[in-house]
Amino acid sequence: MQERLDKARRLEALGVDPFGARFDGAEPIAALRERCPDEPLEDPTAAPAGRGAGRVMRYRDHGKVVFLDIADRTGVIQVYLRKNDIGDDAFAIVQLLDLGDHLGVAGTVQKTRKGEVSLFAESVAFLGKAMLPIPEKWHGLRDVEMRYRRRYVDLFANPDVRDAFVKRTGVIRDIRAFLDARGFLEVETPMMHPIVGGAAARPFITHLNALDMPLYLRIAPELYLKRLLVGGLERVYEINRNFRNEGMSPRHNPEFTMLEVYEAYGDYHSMMDLTEALFVELFSRYCGDTKVTYQGMEIDVAGPFRRAKYHDLFEEAAGFGFYDREQVIAKAKALDVFDAEAPYEKIANEVFEELVEVNLVQPTFVYDYPKAICPLTKAKRDEPEVAERFELFVCKMEIANAFTELNDPVDQEARFAAQVATKDDEAPGEIDHDYVRALAHGMPPAGGLGVGIDRLIMLLNDAASIKDVILFPFMRRIDEVPGAVDAADAEDEGAEDADGPGGMSGAGEP
RNA sequence: GGGGGCGUAGCUCAGCGGUAGAGCAGUGGCCUUUUAAGCCAUUGGUCGAAGGUUCGAAUCCUUCCGCCCUCACCA
Numbered sequence: 001m002q003e004r005l006d007k008a009r010r011l012e013a014l015g016v017d018p019f020g021a022r023f024d025g026a027e028p029i030a031a032l033r034e035r036c037p038d039e040p041l042e043d044p045t046a047a048p049a050g051r052g053a054g055r056v057m058r059y060r061d062h063g064k065v066v067f068l069d070i071a072d073r074t075g076v077i078q079v080y081l082r083k084n085d086i087g088d089d090a091f092a093i094v095q096l097l098d099l100g101d102h103l104g105v106a107g108t109v110q111k112t113r114k115g116e117v118s119l120f121a122e123s124v125a126f127l128g129k130a131m132l133p134i135p136e137k138w139h140g141l142r143d144v145e146m147r148y149r150r151r152y153v154d155l156f157a158n159p160d161v162r163d164a165f166v167k168r169t170g171v172i173r174d175i176r177a178f179l180d181a182r183g184f185l186e187v188e189t190p191m192m193h194p195i196v197g198g199a200a201a202r203p204f205i206t207h208l209n210a211l212d213m214p215l216y217l218r219i220a221p222e223l224y225l226k227r228l229l230v231g232g233l234e235r236v237y238e239i240n241r242n243f244r245n246e247g248m249s250p251r252h253n254p255e256f257t258m259l260e261v262y263e264a265y266g267d268y269h270s271m272m273d274l275t276e277a278l279f280v281e282l283f284s285r286y287c288g289d290t291k292v293t294y295q296g297m298e299i300d301v302a303g304p305f306r307r308a309k310y311h312d313l314f315e316e317a318a319g320f321g322f323y324d325r326e327q328v329i330a331k332a333k334a335l336d337v338f339d340a341e342a343p344y345e346k347i348a349n350e351v352f353e354e355l356v357e358v359n360l361v362q363p364t365f366v367y368d369y370p371k372a373i374c375p376l377t378k379a380k381r382d383e384p385e386v387a388e389r390f391e392l393f394v395c396k397m398e399i400a401n402a403f404t405e406l407n408d409p410v411d412q413e414a415r416f417a418a419q420v421a422t423k424d425d426e427a428p429g430e431i432d433h434d435y436v437r438a439l440a441h442g443m444p445p446a447g448g449l450g451v452g453i454d455r456l457i458m459l460l461n462d463a464a465s466i467k468d469v470i471l472f473p474f475m476r477r478i479d480e481v482p483g484a485v486d487a488a489d490a491e492d493e494g495a496e497d498a499d500g501p502g503g504m505s506g507a508g509e510p
Numbered sequence: 511g512g513g514g515g516c517g518u519a520g521c522u523c524a525g526c527g528g529u530a531g532a533g534c535a536g537u538g539g540c541c542u543u544u545u546a547a548g549c550c551a552u553u554g555g556u557c558g559a560a561g562g563u564u565c566g567a568a569u570c571c572u573u574c575c576g577c578c579c580u581c582a583c584c585a
Contacts, residue, residue, distance in 0.1 A: 401585080478576065
């Protein structure tokens with residue numbers, strides 16, 4: 001650290017700003033590499049000109065020749081620097097380089113005698129000093145805690161990580177394109193809700209000072225999107241964050257990204273078709289046309305996906321029916337999921353989760369759920385105990401949830417009232433009367449779909465943890481001691497800051 | 511919250527009762543085609559924290575902190 005500060009001063013003495021400035025005309029390194037002639041040239045002056053910038057990741061000093069590798073967002077390229085080519089002044093700057101610094105290079109693109117694609121430097125521009133060292137060159141940054149807490153290091157030290165997040169963005173862009181092409185309108189609905197709704201989960205609570213009222217970070221956008229169906233937007237979707245104040249796990253982050261889609265005049269079968277088309281397209285684009293491996297599980301993604309009724313799967317796995325109370329309760333007790341307080345359907349659903357869900361490796365649409373566990377879903381006309389709902393499971397993960405939307409305001413109000421009456425701390429505390437009023441204005445029959453985007457990206461990236469697909473996953477706060485930069489400054493400035501962390505930013509008061 | 515595991519140099523890791531180690535990174539040299547460059551020399555540690563056991567603790571015990579896995583929770 002101190003040594004790097006000294007180098008920064010020595011750069012200043014050479015008339016170089018240690019934190020650089022604008023550098024125009026740099027090509028992506030991947031593009032430079034593509035333009036490189038296939039073989040070393042007889043006449044090196046014939047090589048194409050090239051200009052690149054990036055972070056110095058390797059440095060091989062040969063005296064009056066230096067090889068270094070610079071990396072940008074697209075790749076890595078070797079830079080070949082000869083004192084004769086760039087001159088004494090520029091070479092003095094090169095000798096002050098540290099791993100992690102940013103450097104701009106202008107020269108020609110050609111292969112070295114050993115065949116390495118290289119940027120043969122004619123001039124260099126110092127673009128920025130790194131005061132802290134980069135991780136070990138061979139292993140990178142492995143410590144998972146550091147990788148999550150200091151993603152900025154993880155991203156430049158581990159190219160796979162950067163690629164995974166670039167892929168994430170690509171997937172989301174493709175989802176938008178897929179829906180846009182089918183006439184769906186992307187919208188933004190409130191993230192702060194006066195009434196919790198659209199799912200069953202504990203919310204984060206906040207407060208709006210201006211109106212002196214409590215607000216909740218949304219647990220789902222559902223009720224607002226369906227208001228838009230009433231408004232006549234007919235086909236809408238939203239991709240954005242939901243917040244749930246619940247347990248964290250490799251598949252749960254307190255804030256997570258959800259896609260919700262609503263299609264007027266559709267139903268859960270139309271959403272099943274839409275979901276299947278989207279997933280088949282994404283799998284084939286990002287993984288492979290037919291087979292995908294996730295965490296050692298090989299799945300067939302060519303489609304069509306298996307479609308199986310909830311009750312059939314239940315019976316197939318259990319050997320008895322969903323409403324065979326005695327056997328179901330006995331099984332629940334045997335599986336240690338029996339809860340004497342819970343309604344029957346909830347207990348039976350626990351049995352379903354234990355017996356069926358944990359085995360759903362191949363992509364499977366499970367449909368026709370018991371109505372009692374689906375408060376926002378329309379019941380089947382000829383089977384009033386069955387809700388028109390499906391969930392898509394892939395590799396034992398619930399990845400999508402969809403249903404034919406309940407659009408009867410009277411029924412909806414009754415179901416809300418029943419929820420509120422349960423006193424379940426995950427049920428809404430009050431009825432959303434405005435939502436009921438919206439339905440009363442006439443919501444078209446519709447299919448609605450929710451897709452956990454983070455989990456989908458996990459599948460596409462073969463990521464074991466949701467933290468591997470979220471740039472800055474939630475981590476418990478740790479009180480940082482003042483960083484190396486502050487400490488060195490304090491040393492430098494003398495005793496003024498010697499009273500320690502109290503005066504430092506970051507670790508103290510919000 | 512329960513159970514299990516981990517925490518040693520900037521990074522990746524050995525060491526597991528007897529003087530704190532290696533590689534990489536760093537620092538000083540040599541070298542005008544190397545690529546995990548090489549060669550010589552060298553700096554660097556409250557062994558996560560605090561107690562305890564012991565002649566002696568990175569090592570054994572207790573508590574705490576953080577992370578990972580797992581269970582619970584999570585339509």
